[in-house]
Each structure stands twice: as C-alpha cells, then as structure tokens.
Amino acid sequence: MSEYKTIDVAATQMLDKAKEIGFLTTFDRAKAQEPRCTFGNTGICCRICLQGPCRILPKKPGGNKGVCGAADYTIVARNTVRYIAGGAAAHSDHGREIAETLLHTAEGKLKDYQVTDVDKLMYVAKNIGVETEGRDANAIAKDVASAALAEFGRINEAEELTWLKSYAPENTLNIWRKTTVMPSGINLSLAKLLHQTHVGNDSDPVNIIFGGLKVALCDIDGQHLATDLSDILFGTGVPVVTEANLGAIKADKVNIAVHGHNPLLSQMVVKAAKGMQDEAKAAGATGINLVGICCTGNEVLMREGVAIATNFATQELAVMTGAMDAMVVDVQCIMPSLRSAAECFHTKIVTTSPIMKIPGSYHYAFDEARAMDSAKEIIRLAIDAYKARDKAKVSIPNITNKVVAGFSLEAMLNIFKKVNPDNPIRVIADAIESGEIKGIAALIGCNNLKGTHDQNHTAIAQELAKNDVLLLAGGCSAQAHALAGMMNGEAVQQYAGEGLKKFYARLNAASGLTTDLPLMFHMGSCVDYSRMQVLVNMLAAEMGLDNSEVPYVVSAPEAMSEKAVAIGAWNVAYGNPTHVGVIAPTVGSQLVNDVVTKIAEDVFGGYFFWEPDAAKASARLIDILEERNWKNVMRK
Template sequence: MFDPEHSLSVTQDADRLYAKAREDGIETVWERHTAQQPQCGFCDMGLSCRICVMGPCRVDPFGEGPQRGVCGADADIIVARNLCRMIAAGAASHSDHGRDLVEVLAGVADGTAKGYKIRDEAKLKKLAAEYGITTDGEDVLVLAGELAEAMMEDYGMRRRAINLVARAPQKRRELWDRVGLTPRGIDRETSEMMHRTHMGVDNDWQSLLLQGMRNALSDGWGGSMIATEVSDILFGVPTPRVTSVNAGVLKKDQVNIVVHGHNPVVSEMVSQACTAPELLALAKEKGAQGINLVGLCCTGNELLMRRGIAMAGNHLMTELILSTGAVDMMIVDYQCIMPSVGQAATCYHTKMISTSDKARFPHMEHHEFHPDNAEAKAMQVVRTAVENFVNRGRVFIPVEPREAMGGFSVEAILGALGGTPAPLVEAVKAGKIRGAVGIVGCNNPKIKHDYGHVTLTRRLVENDILVVDTGCVSVANAKAGYKMPEAAEMAGPGLKEICRALGIPPVLHLGSCVDNVRILVLLSALADALGVDISDLPVAGSAPEWYSEKAVTIAVYFVASGVTTHLGPMPPITGSMNVVNLLTSGLNDVVGATFAVEPDPEKAAVFLRQHIEDKRRALGLDARRV
C-alpha cells in the first residue's frame, strides 16, 4: 500500500520499485547515502581544501583549531575557491556538450556526419544572421559550415564578447560591461577560473566570485545556448506534443530500450534505429510486439520535446527502473549517470552500453558513437537489445503511465501567443498571471524524491504564477499531473483562465537542463517588450532538489542575468559568512538579483510569491499581500 507519509518518494512507481530493489538485493543511492553518514562537516561548509599537496587543509569554523591553510588561505578564500571550481566544472560540462553538437553541425556541412541532417533551415538562417553571416542565396550546407566555424570562435578568445550575449536586453549588457562580467570566450573563462583558483594566484574572495559569475555567463549565454540552438537546427525546433511518463511506459510485450544522459547526438540515432523495418521484424521473430524506446534524465527530455518519446523517470529513478526487469538495454552517454548502474544491471538481463569517448563506466560494454559512425552504431546496439529480449526473467511494472505534454520551445510559446509576447505581457499587467518561476534542477537523496519539485509547483500555480520547468523537475511535475491542459483546474482563477484560452497546462516543459537558456531568451523578449531589464520582471528561479556542479553554474548565470534564484539544499559556503552575505544579499547591488536558500518548499513558495509581488509593485502593477 502506498503511504506518502512514510516513503522515500512522493511517487508510487519509485516506492514500489524501491521495495522491489530491496527484495532483489540491489544497493541503491539511498543505501549509499545512509552509509556515508555523518558526512564531513568541513566539506559541507566549504572549509576543506586539497588543491595542492601542501595540504589537504581545513579551517575550524569555531575558531578553536587552524584558521588558515598551510599556504595561508583563510575561510573566505577557501570557500570562494571551492565554489568557483564548482562553477568552472559545471560550465565546462554544458559548454562541452555544446561543442559536441557544433562538431556534428560541421560534419553535416562537410558530409562526414552520416545520418544527420539540417531539420530546421529557418533556424539555421536566423542564427547565422545573428553571427553576421550573409544568408541570401547561400547553400544550406555551406551556411551550416560557416556557422559551425563562427560558433567555434566563441569557444576561444579572439572576441571582446561571445556572440549570443547580444540577445540580452541592452540594460543588462551595459551592466555586465560596467562591472566586468561580459564573457569573452567560453573556454577562456573556464580556463581563467581554474588559473585563478590555483594556489598563489587570485586570493581576493570577491574578485574570485566575480570571475565565477563571468564564467557562468559564458555557459548560459554561450555554451549551453549554442547547444540548444544547434540541437534545434539538427533535430528540429520542439513543438507541443502529448506523451507518457513514469515507470509504466515500459512494456512487457516489447523490447524496452532506455536512453540515459544528456547528448541528443546519440539518442536521436537510437530513435531512428528503433523504427528500422529490419529490426522491427527481428523483434517479432524474437517474440516481441515491437521496440519501445523511453528516456531517463535529459537525453529523454530531448527526445520528448521533439519526438514525443515517453519518459520513464528522472535522476534518482535510474537504478529503480532497472529493477523492473523489463529493460533489455540501457544506452548512456554522459552526465548524471551514476557509476553504480552497471553493477545494478548485473542482477538482471539488461545490457548496458556506454557511447561517449569522454565517459566510461564499470560493468558496461563500450561502443563509441561519433558523427561518422553513429548511424551504424545505433543499428548495431539496437539489434543487440532486440536479441536480448529472450533472456528476460521476472518483469514488474508497478503503475500505469500518465499523459503529459511537452515541447514548449520559445518559438512554440510565442507562436501560441500570435508571434509576440504582448498577450503574455498584458496578462501579467492585468494580474491574471502574477509572474513566472522557472523550476529546474536535479534530484538529491537528501530530500524526499520529487517532494520539493511538486510541492513548490503546486503552491505557485494555485496562486496564479506560471511555472516553466526543465530537466528532472519536468518529469516530477508530469508524474504529478501538472502537464496536461486539464491541470488548469489546479491553478488560480487568473492563470486558469489563460491556460483554458490557450489550451496549455499551467506548467510548461521547456526541455533538458541545457535548455534552461530558453528561459533566458524568453525573459529577454519580455524585458524588451516592457522596456525594462530582466531584473525588473516579476520572475524568479528555483532549484529545490539540486545536487550537481552544473546546477551551481545554472543558478549563478541566472542570478548574474538578473533572476533571483531559490535553492533547496545549501551550497557548501557556510564556512564564510562574507561569501554567504554577498550571495544572499550583496549581489542585489551588483546585478539586481540574489540567492535565497530554503529547504522547505512550502516556505520557499511564500518567499517566491512575495518576491514576485514586490517586483509587480516596483513596476507600478497591482500587488497582493502574501
């Protein structure tokens, strides 16, 4: 019997599969988290340092032990350095994802990326024009090559500013120039951040954090934005479509293939192979009724947005999905893939396949996908999955799937509004929509699975606040029923009226975690329509269950862009009250936005609502008491 009061998740499929995993003797992330208790307090506060071998060092937060590391670094320096290295790692991860896609675009242009093609010529031409490339009369493939080359330049250091910062409102760009935050090159800012945090370089905690913000902006307005835009060019601009979510999307009578990770370069080719007539015929021969491709984490979100592929779960569901015994193959690329999943799969018949030259995992067969061989590799591994169907043992699929709608790109949203943000602006001015919150981020075993996501979402939409989401939270909200137009009944009266009129849910799925940049583009359009900066808008960001370095970078580039952002778990910064005070209040004087930390989503909802009403009041709009 599902008991939400005494469970590790707010979802039935997670709890039932956790019980199954325990029955099967599978060690999950929750057991490993418990085994780590108590976790290191010095690390939790950001007060441990091991960037050189004069250490490792730690600073005593109570002033009774060492107050400086061997090199003389105090708490402020150590905490700032550690946080900045998290930002650099997160920026490198998403920006390198973008580079992979630019390389595929270049391969399409020169004919070496077999199986890939330009699916949206209009977006290619629009983006090329933003890069100053003449598009009139140009052959599409020539244009693709020129754009890929221009984007590669953004990764270097030959420009005063990366190209796509031009999309930000003028007031925001002027602020970045004034305080020295304009990103000059994607790789340059990450490299400089790592240089500054080397022992004996930048030992001013404030200048370290400013470079951390510039580094984050190089990802948000650079690497991640490039990744999203090139994905749209290669695989199509997402449009709203209905799909299914939760563990019930697995099928007993079909070959189940799960794609997990973040890179659509792999999952797109796998999706094509799953429809190949010869492989479908082989599946029938093996006793299956078809081939069922489903997603986990962000590569699943990429397929959902463009193909309507069903989503089996988010980050903390990975091992649990294997415990169904229904997964014939899991294909991974990179990011957010726990090294444990290969071991968990050895208890079942599941074949585990890794595909990236950057990411190998224990207990997985390695089949590298590259632009020139991805089409053939996809056919090979899908064939292996089909042949593995006959090796299944007991299958346990705990729930029925739930319908959800995804695919709300900026283009789709503006299209629904008649091609202009004006109707949305008018709804905000009229108070029917009080504001908007982007809820993003991961799952964290320190928090009840999906509780932070769905609780915060519920409290916001019922108070007429539009929610947009990406990544793992989008799966949580879909499972909770917020992703169909009928969910408008859960919204406040004003938001309900708008959703009914447009035929949309009160929570709009904008894609994978790299697609957080779609929120930046949408906010820029709204700010331009109102003639204000992003920091003036009645909007906010939130990451209720975040865990990764990428999430740190995302949060920082949102704040640096003018979006006050709530975090659930506290970052490892409490060892320095100077750093804490700057991030939670002082940044308001620098970039017009700040961080707020609140692990309780009920209290976080009150804070976010108050913030939105304060912004409405400053704009001369009606404001409610919260």
C-alpha cells in the same frame, strides 16, 4: 507514508523490489552517507593542494586559516567557483560536440545527419550576424557552426562571446562589461579560473566570485549554442502528447532507455528503431519501445514524443523492473551503479562517449560518421538481451501519467500568436500587467537525496500555480512534474488559481491543439535553459523593463550537479532571483554567503536564496514576484 525518501509511488514499488533482492540503491547510499562532515557541508574544507585537506577551525590557535593562510572566505569562494567551472565545462563541451557535428554535416561529411530546421538556422544566423541572403542552407550552417566553434578558442580578451552579445539586452551586457565578467573565449575563461584558484593565487573572494561569474556566462553561452544547433540538426520542439513514469516500460516489447544529455546518438536510436520493429518481432516481442531518462530523455521527448521513464534519482529503478533490455547512456548524471543494478537482471548498459565509461558495461565508441550503424548495432544488442530476459523477474509498476510537452520558445510563441498575431509576447505581458498572473517561475534542476525525491519540485509548483504564477520547467524538475501527473491540462484545473485558469482558458480556446495546455511548459533539457532566458529578455523589452525588473523567479528545489551551480550563477548575473532548495556550501563564510545572497542584488539585480522548506520557499518566491510587480506599477 513510504519508508523511502520519494513521493513517487512507482519508485516506491521498485525500491521494495530492490530491497527484496538485496540491491542497495542510491536511496540506501544517501542514508549511509549521513551524518555529513560539517566542514564539507559548509564549504570550509580545502583540498586544492596536497598540504590539505585544510579545515577552518575558528577556535583553535592557527586553525582559523589553511596551512597556506587561506581564510574561510577564500576557501569557500574557490570551492564554489570550481563547481561552476565543472558545470560550464560540461555544458559547453556538449555544445562543442553538437557544433562539430553541424559543421561536418554542412561540409557533407556525415551521411546520417542533415539540417532539419531551416527556419531555426535562418533565425540563428541572423541573430549572430551570419549572411543568409542568396546562400544555401549548408553554406549558412557551416558559418553558424564555425561561429559556435570560435567561441571556444578565442583568446583576444577585447572580443566578446558571440551568442552572449547577440542575445542579451544592452543594459545587461553593460553591467557585465562594467563588472569585468563579460567573457571572450570559453576555454580561456575556464583556464583562467582554474589558474585564479590555484594554491597561492587569488585570495580576494569577490574577485574569485567575479571570475566564477565570467565562467558561468560561458556556461549559458555553451548551453545556448548547444540548443540552437541541436534544433537546427534535429528540429525545434513542437507540442507532443505522451506519458511518463515506469509504466512506460512495456513487458511485451524490447525496451531501450536513452539516458544522459547529448542527443547526437539518441536521435539516431529513435530513427533506427522505427525501421527495426520487425527484428524485434522476430525475437518474440511485439516491437521496440523507447523511453527516456534525464535530459537525453527530455531531448527525445521534445522532438520525438518519446515517453519519460523516470528522472535522475530513480534511474536505477528502471533497471529494477527486470524489463529493461538496454540502457544507452551518453554523458552527465549517469550513476556508475547502473552496472551493478544491471547485474541483477539481463540488462545491457551501453556507454557511448570516450569520456564516460563504466567498468563492466558495453562500450560502443560513438562515431558520428557511422551514427546510424552504431544505433542499429545497439538496438540489435537490446533485441538479443530481450531473448535472455527472465520473465519471472519482470514487475513493472502499472503507473503512467499523461504528459503534454514539447514547448520550445518557438512553440510557445506560436500558441501566443493565435491570441495576438502581431505581438505574441504581449500575451504574457498583458496577463502580468492586468494582474491576471503574478509573473513567471522557471522550475529547474536536478534531484538531490538530501531531501525527499520530487517532493519539493511538485509542492512548489502546486503552490505557485495556486497563486497564479505561470510555470516553465526543464531538466529533471520537469520530469518530476511529468512523473507526478502534473504536466497536463487536468492539472491546471486541479492546481491553478483563478487568474492562471483564465489565462489558460484563453490560450486553450485559440491554440488549435487537440489537447489542453499543461500546468507547466516543458522547455527541454537542462542544457536548454537559455530558452527561458530568451523569453524573459523578450518580455523585458516588451514591458519596457530591465531584466532584473521582470516578475520572474527561478527555483531549483533539488539542485545537485556542478552544472546546476553554473546555471544558478548565470541566472543571478542575468538579474534573476534564484531559489536553491539545499543549503549551499557557501554558508561556511558569512562574507561569501552575503555576497551571493545579498550584495549580488545591488550589482546584478539577481541573487540566490537557500530554502529547503517548500512552503517557505514558495512564499518567498511569491513575495518576490509581488514586490517586482508593485515596483513596476510605482515606476509608471
């Protein structure tokens, strides 16, 4: 057993190397932070105003409330929804940037981008009510992009968010309307929530949580339009075969990692690299090798088949190989410590967003008007860095695993179509109704070093598969499975139960792919989770169920970011039981904790549960699926 908190053998090798050279990684820093402050850990520390921090000290006279009189439930509720605000702001701002790029592309202002997937454009346009008849693609794209941008500035509270109301089922929409969590504008909802949680404002925990849910619905709206518009600009994922783990970094090539979340630049880097292989050869390398980390990695994996180097917790370790020439980062989940890691080697860290700079790194202000030129300049920087690489410092773990990915919802439906051409979603409905599979689990979220890196992601996936649960995956969770060699057909043979194996055998016989389907369908980055929800919406309609009756569960074993809190919250509002593998900072208030883990079910059908133990979490997820199936049989 490794002395480090990871199950990844390649990561262990690089952690040994970091120790040798005296570089303290995130694994060391996580250890150094223990023990954590109990007040912060349970959510009862308030820093909303300068009289704070106030902590809840129940036994001290006067100490059971903050200076202003805020009780534990107010403090916990406010802290929780402010996480949601951070997450929704990140996702929707990502979406807004994609929408602006699509708009400028459609207006002919950007030479390096174009509408790539006209089918997706037509599908989205029809869904959101944009006229398509007799119009050219750019005119339609302009209206779709404008509709997306209108989501942000809308202030008329009588109007609703376009993406939400176009995709969510009527029953679900009505629940949101009745509970007043249906948003109108993204910016408005975010501002209102920050206002609502200002010192001396709302102290009603339920009202605060509903304000948070409204913003969580803005999160999925912003996510959904980001996905739709990225597909339109760069293409919708189709099945790809590639590899994952640090062995994807190649000693004889110029290695460039793309890391972060936004595909606007990374897509250009992939495109530019294709035409610059000779420049790399002239520098003495055998070519350019691109690898992905975190969700920018997922974006270029889905669309271009770029290999995965590693996921969030182990990003510094890609630098530790000594063979990483440049790491190009955009936004979200990028550790500031990458720069210090790079100092041990020749690696260039290149930041590209005006809101994400790291002192001491290279900043290439990304300008969509000269995207290709920027991409080329960055690649040349990497080629120059390669020339300065110290070969004596290179040690790349010889570990890669086969990955089959690229399963946009469209790609999945295309495969189901081969089994049932008239009604592809019926393929899953039939398998559930016949008891062949128990239901579907979405394996999502981040890495969190409060636990062991990737351990619970993989353990839960294996246990669910053994119990015939069909698995979807995304974000850093998907990468955990890919790194561990579970995202391929061999893993189905190794881990799936008999029912799930039969389901796969039927799909494999019909799929027409050159490889077997993987144990989990990788549906993209964490901004892409609406793909999973649309699948559930379709399944609910096909099975004649409410969303909250579908045997569907969500698991985020290592949730970490504010985005994860927002994602969890909209999943609950959509009716999905949602497992989180870290104890949430809601437990400091029994009332708030009960609202999100119990009462939420009565209102929305979905709820959270916290369970750090993989075996217990899997058992509960399976119980929930079985209970939903049983209720559905009884209802008939």
